[in-house]
Amino acid sequence: MNLLDGKVTAAAYKEKIAKEVSELKASGNRAPHLAAVLVGENPASVAYVNGKVKDCDEVGFKSTLIRLPEDISQEDLLSKVEELNNDEGLDGFIVQLPLPKHIDEKTVTLAIDPKKDVDGFHPENVGRMALNLPTYLPATPHGILMMLEHYNIETSGKHCVVIGRSNIVGSPMSILMARNANPGNATVTLTHSRTADLKAECLRADIIIAAIGKANFLTADMVKPGAVVIDVGINRVEDASRKRGYRLTGDVDFEGVSEKASWLTPVPGGVGLMTRVALLQNTLQAARG
Numbered sequence: 001m002n003l004l005d006g007k008v009t010a011a012a013y014k015e016k017i018a019k020e021v022s023e024l025k026a027s028g029n030r031a032p033h034l035a036a037v038l039v040g041e042n043p044a045s046v047a048y049v050n051g052k053v054k055d056c057d058e059v060g061f062k063s064t065l066i067r068l069p070e071d072i073s074q075e076d077l078l079s080k081v082e083e084l085n086n087d088e089g090l091d092g093f094i095v096q097l098p099l100p101k102h103i104d105e106k107t108v109t110l111a112i113d114p115k116k117d118v119d120g121f122h123p124e125n126v127g128r129m130a131l132n133l134p135t136y137l138p139a140t141p142h143g144i145l146m147m148l149e150h151y152n153i154e155t156s157g158k159h160c161v162v163i164g165r166s167n168i169v170g171s172p173m174s175i176l177m178a179r180n181a182n183p184g185n186a187t188v189t190l191t192h193s194r195t196a197d198l199k200a201e202c203l204r205a206d207i208i209i210a211a212i213g214k215a216n217f218l219t220a221d222m223v224k225p226g227a228v229v230i231d232v233g234i235n236r237v238e239d240a241s242r243k244r245g246y247r248l249t250g251d252v253d254f255e256g257v258s259e260k261a262s263w264l265t266p267v268p269g270g271v272g273l274m275t276r277v278a279l280l281q282n283t284l285q286a287a288r289g
């Protein structure tokens, strides 16, 4: 089994992005500028947003972190979004999800100017993705494509099984793998909790992309020898030996599947790092206009 290493791949892409930022600055442009809106104190969201700010620093982007209180009204949050839409010094911004329950995420997503929607969640950008038009691709599927590209993994003509149909991972991933593009041109089966015989579907797959949210769900008996396996899952599993009381694990039983797969992503150190790089790539694209 070969490792699809998120650390190595992310570093390679960051180096390229940093070089492009230097070139932009050298030709008199300002640095790309990303803002992140964080509502409340959800520890996972705080960690994600801090990571995004750190990534911006590393490649020479400007970043602005906007922290808003948990009890902010939807109206006030929408005013903030409007302000960011109109801020000419800003290339793109994200509103970190999930939002507190009293705020409707769809309304907020719809309020973001599609030109600044570097998360690629606005329906206009989702539609452009489906039509294979230039757009911001959603970060996790985009990061997976970047990883496949980095390792020259052939996808054309392959049978790809995506497990999970969420709006942010599984569904866009299935569209992107089926597009007439490279990576892409795969024959795709999108599976979910109502799929009749998931094991039989997986055993036919040359490429499996698991985005389920259940620790160690995909086991070796579900994988064809030589398959490429991408593990999107990030699950907390209790672990008393760790200081924080848990460890992170993917949706794939890494040990078992590593005996069967030709390529496999680790968790942590795989798709999560690529998701972060994809956001940088989208922001660079926004800055270029």
Ligand code: NDP
Residues within 6 Å of the ligand: 140, 163, 164, 165, 166, 167, 168, 169, 170, 191, 192, 193, 194, 195, 198, 211, 212, 213, 214, 232, 233, 234, 235, 271, 272, 273, 275
């Ligand atoms: P969602 O909970 O939104 O979607 C999970 C999907 O898995 C659903 O479509 C669900 O089917 C399907 N599913 C659940 N149980 C089964 C089953 N037994 N058999 C087949 N399909 C099943 O999750 P997300 O897509 O948001 O995230 C998935 C995982 O990826 C999570 O662990 C999350 O933390 C992680 N993640 C990682 C990212 C990264 O950067 N690495 C980024 C985003 C997410 P149904 O629709 O029928 O309910």
